[in-house]
Amino acid sequence: MAASKLVVQAIRDRLRERGLTYRELATRLGVSEVTVKRDLGRGDFSLARLDAICEALGVELVDLLQGEPDASILTVLDDAQEHALVSDPKLLLATYLIVNDWKFAEILAAFRVDENELVSLLLRLDQLRIIDYRPPKRFTKRTARNFAWQPGGPVHAFFLQRVVPEFFGGAFDQGGDAFHFMGGTLSDAAMRHVAAGMARLAREFDELVRRDTQLPLEARHGCSAVFALRRWEFSAFTALRRGTDARE
Secondary structure (H helix, E strand, C coil), rough: CCCCHHHCCCCHHHHHHHHCCCHHHHHHHCCCHHHHHHHHHHHCHHHHHHHHHHHHHHCCCHHHHHHCCCCCCCCCCHHHHHHHHHHHHHHHHHHHHHHCCCCCHHHHHHCCHHHHHHHHHHHHHHCCCCCECCCCCEEECCCCCCCCCCCCCHHHHHHHHHHHHHHHHCCCCCCCCCCCCCCCCCCHHHHHHHHHHHHHHHHHHHHHHHHHCCCCCCHHCCCCCCCCCCCCCHHHHCCCCCCCCCCC
């Protein structure tokens, strides 16, 4: 097989590993999806474009050309990694930003950390095997596109104890804010339908976050969304159901 075909196949393999589409790669490169398809179809793109593709994929050229599956990709962290993050707010912040594709200069510009402190955080994340750090300012995340925190793990517990009360305790009155709380009785089939819609919305949110990383910092705002569905009834209502002991 020609060398160009091997490179193109390696790029396609990495896209598949990370769950990235041609459109998302195009967004990261700042070109059109048609250009990406043409380049990968012909295999005659420049070395500068190849360097840009490697940077967009978070992989060194030598690793790409090895053609081996990227075993470093993380879909979930272990207990030790998550405990380390929740024990240090700045380390958790750095992880959150890097997972969401923030760059070294962007972090320095937006948060009260100096260059030496940020380097120290990156070194710790490298030791935890959450990122690959290449001094002085380059790093690549090791998290997969479908990365998620452990269900019931340390970060999940931190989220429930610290983040959720603060999030729901504020007013949803800024431009673009939305809050909908609904209750009702649904069949199992209806619940599955709603859950599927929530999953689609979550994927769309994720895609928009990744697309907007190409915008300057001043054009972006920190945003959070909670998608939740469970079989649950307010306890004060349950206490009034027939057959329920009112003293409970």
